[in-house]
Amino acid sequence: MTIKIHNTLTGKLDEFKSIQPEKVSLYTCGPTVYDYPHIGNWAAYIYWDVLVRILTINGYDVKRVMNITDVGHLVSDADEGEDKLEKGARREGKTAWKVAKFYTDVFLDGMKKLNLIEPSVITKATEYIPQQLDLVRQLKTKGVTYQIDDGIYFDTSKFASYADFAHLNLEELKAGARVEYNQQKRNPSDFALWKFTPEGEKRDMEWPTPTDLTSDGKERMGFPGWHIECSAMALSELGKTIDIHTGGIDHIPVHHTNEIAQSETANGVRFSNYWMHNNFLKVDGRKFSKSLGNGYTLDDLKKQGFTPLDFRMFLLQTHYRSEGNFTFDNLQSAHNRLHNWRNIAILRHQIHDTVTSDKERNDDEKTLSLYATSQAIIEAINNDLNTPEALSIIDEAFTKLQNTRLENINANALNQLLDTIDQTLGLELINNTPDISDESKQLIIKRNLARQNKDWNLSDKLRDELLDIGITLLDNQIGTIWQYTDK
Template sequence: MLKLYNTLTKKTQPFKPLHEKRVSLYTCGPTVYSFAHLGNLKTYLFEDILKRVLIYHGYQVKHVMNITDVGHLTSNADSGVDKIEQEALTEQKSAWEIAEFYSQAFFNDLKQLNVIFPKIIAKATDYIPEDLELIKELERQGYTYRTSDGIYFDTSKLKDYGKLTGMNFEQLNKLLKAGARVEFSPEKKHLTDFALWKFSPTSGPKRQMEWSSPWGVGFPGWHLECAVINLKFLAGAFQRGKLIPKKAQTIDLHCGGVDHIPIHHTNEIAEVEAVTKKKFVNFWLHGAFLVVKEGRMGKSEGNAVLLTDLIKKGFHPLSYRYLVLTAHYRTPLEFSWESLKASEESLKNIFDFIYDCLWWQTKYQSEKPQNNLLPLNQIHKKWLEALDDDLNTPQALAAFWELINSYYQIRKNPQLKNKINFKAVYQTALEFDKVFGLKLNKITLPKIDSHLKQLITEREQARQQQQWNKADQLRKEIDKLGYLIEDTADGPKIITKEIYRNY
C-alpha cells in the first residue's frame, strides 16, 4: 500500500483517493520569466515520480499544472514588481512574448527529462474572469479589505489560517515581524495578509498585462491563480463561469517545493477554504531543495545551473533525472559536477545492462530458460515496497542494482548463462522503468547489415589465425561505421556507439 508524507498532518499516511480509482493531482507550475534551473526541475521530477507510482498502482490521474505568467512579484510581501513585466523591460520584449518564450523553454526541459505532461496546463492569464469571481465571493463573505494598492485578504478572519506551517495566525505574524527583511505595506492590517488584486502602478513604466475589475484596473495576486485553477479543473466549483462554492470537491494531492509551504500554499488554502468551508486538499507533498556547497541553488543566489548548461557540457539530460532519483524527495540533494558524472556513469551501466540482456537473448533464445535462477519476484517486491514507502527512490534503485548484479553473476557463469530467462529479466527492468522514466525501452540492438556482418566474420577469422594487424584494421573499419566491438568469451558483442546519445 502506498504511503505518503503529508505536510498537513506531519505524518506518513496510507494514500486513499476520494474516488476509488481516480486521483486529482495539482502541481504548481513555473513562473515563466526566466529559464528553470536544476533546483526548480528537481520538484517537477519528484512530482513525476509520484504520478508514475500512482499510475503504476492503476489510478487514473487527472493532473493539472498552472503556468504563472502574471502576478508573481519580486517580493513575497506584495511589494516589488511583477517578475514578467520586469523581464520584458530588460529584454525589450512584450510581457506576452517573455511568458511564451520561457514556457516553451520549460516544456522543452520537461521533455528532455522525460516528464509525463499534465493533462491540463493552465495559464494564469486565461482565467482572469474566474479570478474576479473568486475575489467577489471572498468580498461577499467578508474576507477582503481595500488599500491604496489593491484588494487584500484579511487572514485574521480565517480561524485555522497557517495550518500547513504548523503555526497559527499569531505565531506566523510574530515570526514575520521578527524576521522582516522586506518592507511591508503599512496599510496591511496584518503581516500575513496578502493581495488578491493589485492595482496597476500609477507611476513608473506602464504595465502591459492589466485588466479592468470592479475595484480598478490591475492584475491578480500570485496565489489566486492556483486557487482558481484548482477550483475550476479539479474541484468542479465553476459552472458556466460562475463560482458555486458548495459544489467544490476536495482534491487528493497538491505538490510543490518546500518554499511554497509558508506563503503560497498557505494562502491558496485560505482563499479556497474561506469560500467553500470545506477541506481544500487531502495530501500536501513538498520536495526539498537542490543545494550546492554554499547553500540553496537559486536564480537570486546566482549559482543556478540550467539543464542546457549540462547538455552543453556533454551530459545526457537523463543523468540529472538519475541523480534526482538517488536522493529521497524530502532530503535536500547536493548538486556537484562530480555527483552528476557519477550519475551518468550509473546510467551508462544501466544502458549497458539492458543492451547486454538484449544481445545475449538473441544468442541463447533457443535454450530453455530457468525462471528461478534470478529472484525476480523478490526483487520486484523490494522495489515496489520502497516506492510505496513515501517514494523511497534510493531504495528502489538499490533493488534495480540488485537485479543487475545478480544478472551479471549468472550471465558470466559458463554453466548457467544459457539458462537465464533473458526476456523476464528485461521485462522486469522495463517494469521498473515505468516509474524511473530512464527511457530504457528505447535501447535496441543495431541492425547488422550484410556488409557489417562480413566485416565481423572476417575479423573473427583473422583473430583465429592470429593475424592481429588485419583484425585491427577490420576493427577500425567497423568503428568507422559507428559500432564498437567487444570481444567476449562468447564471441564478439557489437555495440552502437551512439547508444547513449540516440534518444
C-alpha cells in the first residue's frame, strides 16, 4: 500500500519511500518541560501517534526518537530572554533540574492517558551535552561559526539554501529586525549554538565550555542552544539522514530551518527526507494565551467530566494540517461520538449470545462491507493522515450496523473492524467495552421473560435495577440490546 505525506520540504503530497526497506527513522520535536502542557501542546503528539500507528500497520519497523527539551529553550525563539527552565525554577522556588524532572513526569503520564505509543527512544537534552558540543566543534571546523559576547553563533549567510525551507525573505527580515536582535550578530537570522553563562552569574544548568571551541581560550560556563539539541540527538540516535521529521508549523521558519542549516552543514547530506507539520489548535477561535486563561490541561478537561480519549476523538475530527478550534461544545460532541462507538463495540458480546456460529448466518454482503470498511479506514489514513475521512467511514459503517439485526452481523468481521479502529486511531474501543457480568445477563433474561409474560411491573423493576448498575436496555428493530449508560 502507498502512504502519501504532505512534505513541507517539497510543498506537495509525496509518496513515502523509506531509506531502508521496511524501516522508518522518525524524529519528533518534543516538549519543553517547564510547565503543564495544555491541550494545544498535546495536539501534535496525538497526530504523530497516528503517524506511527499507520506506518506500523503498513509493515514498517518504526524507530522514533522524541526529545525532551530540559535546557536551553529561551523565552524568545530568537535566542533572547531567559531560559524557560530557569524561569520555571524561579517561579516555583525549585532548581531547574527539579522543575525538568517534575514536568517530564507530567508529560509522560499525559502520554499514557492519551494512549500515545511511547517513542523508541526519549532523549533528554541535558544527557546529550558532549554530542552537542561535538557538533559545534564540527561546525567550527567548517568555518561557519563565530563568537560574540554572549555565545557561539551560526553564520546563516554561509548556508546558501538557508531561506529555502521556510521560503524566508532574508532582506525583509534584515529590514524588519531593528532593535529586536543582538547587534553583535552578523545577520538577524544567525542563532546561538552555545550560550555563555553571563559573567558573575550562576545557572542551575551549566557546563564548562571546551576552550577549543572559543576564539580566546577563556574558561566559561555555558549551555546549548535549543536548535543544536535536536540536531545532535537526531544524529546520535538516527544517523545523518532520517526519513521523517515532525513538529508544529511554528517550528518551520526558525527551529527547523536552523536544525537543517546545522545538520546539513556538519554532515554534508540532507537532514530529513520528509517534514510534517501540524497546524495550531485554537480555543473559542482564539490563540492560547496566559491572559485569556484558555490553556486548558488534561486535568481541566477532567474537572468538566471529559476523558483524555474524548479529547483524542475531538482532535482526530480535524485534519492535522487544518487549524482546529476547541470549544467545550465540540468536546461534548466528540464525547457523544465516542460513547456511541462504544455502544456499537459492545454488540460483539451480544452477537455470541444469540448465534452459535458465523456460518449459520446469511450475511455475505454485510461481512463484505465490514471487512471493506477496515480497508477503507487504513487507506484514508495512508492518504496524509486523513483522520476526518476515516471517522466518517466508521460512522457510516456503524449507522448500518445499528440498523442490522444482531443475528445478521458477522462477529469476526466486527471484531476485525474494531481492532483496525483501535490500531489506527488508538481509541481503545475494545479495552473500554468489556462484557457485562453473568449476573447482569441473568437479569436481562429474567426481564425479557417478564416482558413476554406481559408482567409489566416486574419487567420495569428489572429494567430499573439494570439502570442502577449502568446498563440501559433498548428494544428496537434489531432486537433487545443492552448498552452502557452515559454518565
